[in-house]
């Protein structure tokens with residue numbers, strides 16, 4: 634999916650909601666356990682119930698890998714089931730030496746090889762350019778680079794001040810940057826905003842204005858509203874750009890809003906409430 638197509642979906646649905654499919658066999662309603670593939674059945678009903686309110690789905694790969702071969706089958710079925718117009722994100726946080734990254738890229742992008750055909754994958758930037766480039770060799774696929782993550786421990790490294798090795802890209806930029814800013818600056822040489830997004834946690838919304846100074850055009854994947862308590866309003870106010878530029882993820886607060894047989898209807902209500910709030914912010918902040 635191209636950036637323009639993603640923006641068109643956002644405009645059509647008045648939503649920039651990404652539903653996180655963090656589907657835990659221990660948390661899904663017990664009546665589903667009698668199904669042949671309970672994880673897929675849960676996802677199928679969640680997708681049916683939320684697709685009109687969401688523009689993206691993000692299975693976190695850990696939840697599927699933890700179940701071995703069965704988990705991969707559930708993941709494959711889920712990806713095939715997600716409506717074509719929705720953007721798909723493999724939240725896998727991969728990255729290794731180039732040779733190995735190439736195989737990770739095939740895992741998520743090469744359907745003939747793995748059976749999976751995601752639009753994008755989350756990648757850790759720590760190993761640098763040659764660990765990221767193999768993902769970008771797949772035409773039309775996106776890299777979503779971890780920049781400023783939502784967890785408290787992200788501050789152990791991401792906000793350390795570093796002497797910029799690169800020439801600042803704008804004249805009013807200081808030669809000293811936070812490590813996460815340097816990730817954003819350096820990686821803009823690897824791919825432009827048509828192929829690269831950044832993860833920025835909703836819990837760090839106070840940094841969004843600064844991030845928009847150095848990445849005005851990029852889409853940001855923003856986890857951390859809902860269960861982690863980040864503010865959708867702050868994210869929207871400080872992070873939105875002229876093509877929206879935001880995919881805001883919510884996983885547990887939507888998919889586990891009810892643990893009963895009505896789980897999908899309640900998930901739909903939660904997703905709709907988020908979508909309605911987003912519609913308001915699109916009117917207020919889309920510029």
Ligand SMILES: O=c1ccn([C@@H]2O[C@H](COP(=O)(O)O)[C@@H](O)[C@H]2O)c(=O)[nH]1
Pocket residue numbers: 653655693724781782783784832833834856857858859860861882883884885886
């Ligand atoms: O910085 C990050 C990066 C990824 N995540 C992932 O997003 C979801 C959030 O789930 P919630 O239930 O809405 O809290 C989950 O898959 C995380 O692994 C993140 O939270 N923060």
